[in-house]
Amino acid sequence: MVYKWCVVPQYTNTSIKTPEKMFVSIPKNTKIRKKWLMLARRNPKDIAASTNAFMCEDHFNIEQDMANYRQYTMGFRQTILLVKGAMPSKFECQVDRRKRLSDTTMSRTAYIKLSPLTKLVSIVLIYN
Ligand SMILES: [Zn+2]
Numbered sequence: 001m002v003y004k005w006c007v008v009p010q011y012t013n014t015s016i017k018t019p020e021k022m023f024v025s026i027p028k029n030t031k032i033r034k035k036w037l038m039l040a041r042r043n044p045k046d047i048a049a050s051t052n053a054f055m056c057e058d059h060f061n062i063e064q065d066m067a068n069y070r071q072y073t074m075g076f077r078q079t080i081l082l083v084k085g086a087m088p089s090k091f092e093c094q095v096d097r098r099k100r101l102s103d104t105t106m107s108r109t110a111y112i113k114l115s116p117l118t119k120l121v122s123i124v125l126i127y128n
Contacts, residue, residue, distance in 0.1 A: 006056040007047065008040045008091065013056040022062065022072070023054040024080055024088075039088055059088035 004015040004023040013021050026036050030049065037044040040055065047053050063069050065086035071077040 002052070004052075004054045006058075007037065007042055007053050008055060008059060008088075009042065011056065011058070013058070018056070022057040022066075022080060024057065024060060024082065026053040026055060036088055040091065055088050059090045060086065061089065 002015070006013040006023070007026065013023075015021075015023060027033050028049070033049070033053075034044045036055070037047060037053075040059070060066070065082055066072065067081040067083045068077050068079075072080060
């Protein structure tokens with residue numbers, strides 16, 4: 001199980017906290033990646049190009065933006081395929097954008113703190 005977290009500031013969805021959410025992986029293509037991160041109001045420099053970064057489904061019109069939504073929700077597919085040109089568009093959750101800087105720091109701390117739990121949570125899920 002890969003630990004996924006939403007890069008959008010003020011959003012704390014992770015694959016552990018909200019396992020029912022879909023996490024869309026941010027494209028590795030530099031141009032598109034930069035665009036997505038800017039939309040999320042994250043500094044593209046904060047997230048290394050080699051990092052697997054995600055945004056949760058809340059920022060998409062997921063049924064329209066996903067090419068294989070039906071297959072995925074029916075369990076046939078493990079990979080989320082986006083339609084060409086799909087972009088995250090929903091950021092209503094970012095109510096107070098003035099706090100952006102501290103929120104960025106906070107989400108990074110939370111990520112580091114949570115990582116050691118990943119294995120534990122996976123095991124619990126498997127053996128339940
Ligand atoms: Zn999110």
